[in-house]
Amino acid sequence: MYAACGSTQVIMTGQKVLGLLAILGLGLVTVTYFLVRVSPPPACCQLYHKEENLRSWEALGREAQLQRDSCRLVLAESLPKDLPYAAGSPSAQSLALAWLQLLDTAQESIHVASYYWSLTGPDIGVNDSSSRPGEILLQKMQQVLARNVSLAVATSGSAPARNSTDLQVLLAHGAQVRHVPMKQLTGGVLHSKFWVVDGQHVYVGSANMDWRSLTQVKELGAIIYNCSSLAQDLEKTFQTYWVLGAPHAIIPKTWPRNFSSHINRFRPFRGLFGGLLTTAYFSASPPALCPRGRTRDLDAVLAVMKGAQDFIYVSVMDYFPTTRFSHPARYWPVLDNALREAALGRGVHVHLLVSCWLHTDPTIFPYLRSLQAFSNPTAGISVDVKVFIVPVGNHSSIPFSRVNHSKYMVTERAAYIGTSNWSEDYFSSTSGVGLVVHQQAPRAQPGPPPVQEQLRQLFERDWSSSYAVGLDGHTLGQDCVWQG
Ligand SMILES: *[C@@H]1O[C@H](CO)[C@@H](O)[C@H](O)[C@H]1NC(C)=O
Ligand SMILES: *[C@@H]1O[C@H](CO)[C@@H](O)[C@H](O)[C@H]1NC(C)=O
Ligand SMILES: *[C@@H]1O[C@H](CO)[C@@H](O)[C@H](O)[C@H]1NC(C)=O
Ligand SMILES: *[C@@H]1O[C@H](CO)[C@@H](O)[C@H](O)[C@H]1NC(C)=O
């Protein structure tokens, strides 16, 4: 069952140890809690206490040589069927399995932020065995509702897959569903894709609630288990959608205090994840959905780029230094400039991998060639652009599939996992979230490498695979049909 994840065995055994340490740590929590309580309480809310609590706890933990934090981060991905990689290639946990496990773990509540739903083949008039994992997921959600776990779904007001009955099915089993009219509110869509389970576990990534995201589309995400500080912080973003999904809601000029975040770019969450010192925070877009203290998604992306000294590897579906949905389009070179600046100003190696598929707008190519042309190795400027093509093979009957939909960036310092295409609208009007995470390298102990190293390995796998094609490659047809 865990065939997709070579390191699962190691992690599972590690958990027992962590569990024991957590019990030992409980005494320490209590002590620290009182220590924090006697210091003057900060002006704001609960989370502040929590974070302070964790920080001093961490300090104590270090002194006592204890690993008391049970947060755990796992990368999860979907690979389209029939996309073979060389034997021994790195891979992440299977997303389909990770989602099913999260549902099994749930005891009280599941909050899902989603763009649209389409978990069954008949939703889009397709009869193909690759829709099974999506159908199983939908059944599992009904079972979860049957055991009294509450399920709240925030979804976009306008969305593709109008024929899908998934949400009606879940409503009939007791789920709560709110449609967020982002079009009226900000002129965008609700494009976020994340789960918060029991206020303790989270999933964030590129996958839609669509069966094709499990078997036909390339996706990347992260799951963080047992981490109430981060989960409750992401829950605040879920709550922004939830209140905006109520009838006649408007975006408040100032969000109420309890929506403010105390975990951000300037003060990331710090904890030990399986023994690795980890910093992490969530960003959000658009700015109107960023209450006080929440880092804007664009600022998160720029900060990660600025932090890089060695390399910036980016994998996105779309890359346009313009707006996409405003007419006429506006030039918007913010991210393009930042990449060039890193390459020229700091000698950072930039690799950009963009998806190319049946529906790729060919006006993307001049922008990609322009960025590639900036490269000048003799002057120490290193920029490389490739397109990733998922061979359609015998899956041509499945619409809008066979594409790499991942959206992430990795540098030698940090991993960024997001939900936005790289063009202006995704940062200014569409709602999305990003996770920025950094782990310190382990001190020679066995176990999984830091998350940014795991993500680098996945990027390198794709970058050096035969599916990644240089812009001048003779294998690149104008229509992005893979020529082998
Ligand atoms: C969360 O932590 C508890 C106690 O340490 C452990 O038993 C449980 O397996 C962890 N859950 C996950 C999903 O890692
Ligand atoms: C959605 O349903 C309508 C009416 O039943 C049908 O005409 C249309 O083809 C369906 N669309 C898809 C994508 O299945
Ligand atoms: C779906 O396809 C299978 C075999 O490919 C066939 O047995 C089944 O009848 C089909 N179902 C529908 C509803 O067309
Ligand atoms: C679910 O909750 C209802 C009402 O609170 C209760 O009657 C029922 O027994 C519960 N079912 C389970 C499986 O816990």
Ligand SMILES: *[C@@H]1O[C@H](CO)[C@@H](O)[C@H](O)[C@H]1NC(C)=O
């Ligand atoms: C803040 O408080 C209001 C009123 O009690 C509540 O409706 C809302 O859900 C809370 N928001 C968050 C993020 O907890």
Ligand SMILES: *[C@@H]1O[C@H](CO)[C@@H](O)[C@H](O)[C@H]1NC(C)=O
């Ligand atoms: C589709 O192609 C894959 C390999 O490319 C092959 O293994 C599989 O049997 C094919 N399926 C069908 C139904 O032709």
Ligand SMILES: *[C@@H]1O[C@H](CO)[C@@H](O)[C@H](O)[C@H]1NC(C)=O
């Ligand atoms: C990103 O861009 C592609 C291509 O323009 C589009 O199909 C897709 O819906 C956009 N959004 C996301 C979330 O990928």
Ligand SMILES: *[C@H]1O[C@H](CO)[C@@H](O)[C@H](O)[C@H]1NC(C)=O
């Ligand atoms: C596709 O996703 C993988 C991660 O699973 C990533 O390494 C690759 O760069 C992505 N390619 C594109 C074109 O987005």
